[in-house]
Amino acid sequence: MAALANFVKERASRDASASALDADEYALFAEVGRTRRVNAGQWLFRRGDAGDAMYVVSNGGVALDFGDDLVGKTLEPRAFFGELGLLIGDHLRSADAIVTENSELLELGHDEFEVLAKRDPQLLAQFLRRAIMRVVLNEQALIARLRHRNRELQGALDSLRSTTSLLDQTEALARTDELTGLTNRRGFALHLERCIAEGSLAGHVLILLDCDRFKMINDSYGHLAGDRVLQSMANLLRAVAGANDIACRLGGDEFCLLLRDPGREEAARITGYIVESARMLVRTHSQQPQMTTLSIGACMIDGNGGDGRWEHWYSRADKALYRAKRAGGDCIEWLD
Structure with missing residues (x-):
């Protein structure tokens, strides 16, 4: 200048x-x-x-x-x-x-x-x-x-790119659970909005997961141990989620996995793998707990029932989850 x-x-x-x-x-x-x-x-x-x-x-x-x-x-x-x-x-x-x-x-x-x-x-x-x-x-x-004008414009473009990148990072953070790195409830809601707008929810499988007796771990071993369990749960969901699937921590020890068009047989295989993997992790770590057994409720989204409203499908998966928890946990329940 x-x-x-x-x-x-x-x-x-x-x-x-x-x-x-x-x-x-x-x-x-x-x-x-x-x-x-x-x-x-x-x-x-x-x-x-x-x-x-x-x-x-x-x-x-x-x-x-x-x-x-x-x-x-x-x-x-x-x-x-x-x-x-x-x-x-x-x-x-x-x-x-x-x-x-x-x-x-x-x-x-x-x-x-x-x-x-x-x-x-x-x-x-x-x-x-x-x-x-x-x-x-x-x-x-x-x-x-x-x-000079070119330098000013280049500086403005660099600043705009930096601001855009910062906004993208901020937006990504707003959609991400800080502890686990999974999508949070807000990010999951935005994902659902896009799917509903595109009319692409039919054929998905909704899976709700709860950590069995999670409060006991927090009370007995402290919140750091509880955090490790939640992070192990997140790693397990990341391992099974495909490129078109979304894994989410809804809050507390409640997680969600939305599978895109897997078919009932493949979805059953994935949920079975999740439950069995959790059991193995529980057996492997006998000192400080790294994992708990899981209660899972699942349902197929066919796009017809409940006038296509998301609340209808969430309610069905939640009922299946409640049945699994009442059965003592460490199991999978489907509500078709």
Whole structure:
């Protein structure tokens, strides 16, 4: 930013000298040019107008507006402008020019320029060098501004990407259970909303799971032991969940597994594997408990009963889970 500011300041200083006629040049232009008196507020030309003349400020002032948030200019006596309209055929004006106070201008067209060439070709060549120098300075300033703008845009894009990434992470955290890393109840609800909107719930299998006698573990071994059991449960569900399935901790020691189109036989195999794996973990760790046996309630979602409402299917799986718990746990109950 400081480099650009220094460049613009230096360029403004050079541009000021490049944009004004010296005393000899002004005297010659005043002899040849047509005097034009213009009132304050009058437009000399607008951006996009065809130009075939240049101007010199004799007294008063003119403001140039280049638009597109480019820096404008205020011209004082002896400043010249609009020369490209004279030097380049079919040139379109690149700025709006408005008189800021009652002013007197010199106007020079092609005829006047030919007279200048005959009167003092050396002085005219000096002016042309100055005019070309100003064009070069303007191009350099434009390139510097564009580079600075590109850096600003790149910085804004980097900031936007960083913010978007942070928002994605925040949103993911809001859908994730902190202890187990599984989807939480909110994330599960959002997943269900998408499935319901797509009409894709039919064929899923809903499985609710509870850790048997979990409160006893917390009371006997402490909450850290209880946390280890919940994490073991999460690892077990992650191991059986496919890419299109979703494993969720609904809260406390209640978990959920939603299988996408597995078929009854495959779903029964998966639930059986979960129960048997939990039993093995219970038998393996006799000191600090790493796992409990499980009560599981499951139902097929056929998309017809209960008018397709999710609460209907959750209620059925919950009833099956209650039956499993009443049977002493460590078992699977289905409600079809």
